[in-house]
Amino acid sequence: MGKNDIFFNDVEVGYKIKDLIKAPINETQLVMYAGASGDFNPIHTVHAFGKKAGFGGVIGHGMLTMGFVGQFISNWVGVKSLKKLAVQFKAITKPKDVITVSGEVTKKYSFEKENRVDCEIIAKNQNNEIVITGSATVVLP
Amino acid sequence: MIDKSVIGKKYKVSAFEIENGKIRELARAIGDNNPVFYNEDAAVKDGYAGLALPPTFATVFALAGGLMTVVKDLKIDMAKLLHGGQEYQYFAEIKPGDSVSGETEITGVIEKSGKGGIMDLVIMETTYYNQDSKKVLCDKCTLVVKR
Numbered sequence: 001m002g003k004n005d006i007f008f009n010d011v012e013v014g015y016k017i018k019d020l021i022k023a024p025i026n027e028t029q030l031v032m033y034a035g036a037s038g039d040f041n042p043i044h045t046v047h048a049f050g051k052k053a054g055f056g057g058v059i060g061h062g063m064l065t066m067g068f069v070g071q072f073i074s075n076w077v078g079v080k081s082l083k084k085l086a087v088q089f090k091a092i093t094k095p096k097d098v099i100t101v102s103g104e105v106t107k108k109y110s111f112e113k114e115n116r117v118d119c120e121i122i123a124k125n126q127n128n129e130i131v132i133t134g135s136a137t138v139v140l141p
Numbered sequence: 142m143i144d145k146s147v148i149g150k151k152y153k154v155s156a157f158e159i160e161n162g163k164i165r166e167l168a169r170a171i172g173d174n175n176p177v178f179y180n181e182d183a184a185v186k187d188g189y190a191g192l193a194l195p196p197t198f199a200t201v202f203a204l205a206g207g208l209m210t211v212v213k214d215l216k217i218d219m220a221k222l223l224h225g226g227q228e229y230q231y232f233a234e235i236k237p238g239d240s241v242s243g244e245t246e247i248t249g250v251i252e253k254s255g256k257g258g259i260m261d262l263v264i265m266e267t268t269y270y271n272q273d274s275k276k277v278l279c280d281k282c283t284l285v286v287k288r
Binding site: 022023029032033035036037038039041042043049052053061062063064066067068069070071073074075078079080082083084085086087088089092 | 163166167169170171172173175177187188189193194195196197200201204205219220221222223224225226227228229230231234281
């Protein structure tokens with residue numbers, strides 16, 4: 001199953017997952033993420049292109065922010081427990097943004113003999129603006 | 142604008158091999174210091190077959206394969222492209238040394254008006270199989286293309 005200190009019986013609807021507060025996004029990180037992921041859209045790395053696109057400079061990769069959401073969930077229950085992870089990108093991110101991911105359990109049920117838990121997830125920036133809304137389904141022992 | 146006639150169009154996604162270095166590189170870029178992404182012993186101790194993959198690792202397959210093919214085929218201008226949504230369903234563990242491949246299908250083109258005017262949403266879905274033809278992951282990606 002992978003590391004899992006959280007049991008099905010430990011969580012109830014409304015259970016709050018521990019927040020993940022990320023270090024500020026920086027331009028080097030965007031270059032690293034471009035290389036790591038293979039997303040070379042210059043909107044993420046070339047200021048002139050970001051300006052031309054109307055953002056005043058580079059913007060963060062949506063998938064980097066979803067990566068933070070993945071980190072949030074795997075910090076909680078590991079990677080193998082994850083059945084589904086879905087996000088909608090609600091706002092762009094920019095260098096210096098500080099993203100906080102939070103979430104809570106919204107449903108507990110049994111599916112195909114597995115103990116499943118659904119969660120709702122939100123990622124916000126330092127101005128309390130929502131950048132991601134999402135959901136996850138995990139299996140707990 | 143994106144013509145609705147592309148709905149149903151399919152693109153073969155050639156095999157992508159999962160390597161430890163790429164896993165570490167992605168985890169490092171995300172700033173995720175969980176040892177299961179860097180250290181095999183730590184990962185095996187936690188029950189993984191080798192290094193664990195960050196939950197969003199499938200973006201690496203997508204960018205190496207189906208996604209860029211679609212972006213080029215639909216002649217999408219990068220300056221007008223945003224990521225609207227992303228969903229992964231995980232069916233089986235993917236581990237280092239595995240080779241995943243699949244097929245991307247455009248399953249929807251939706252016109253939508255938003256803050257920035259009229260946009261086209263392009264929905265593409267990819268199912269990935271490993272080298273043993275086992276279904277491992279479904280990827281549903283929504284692209285937003287400003288007009």
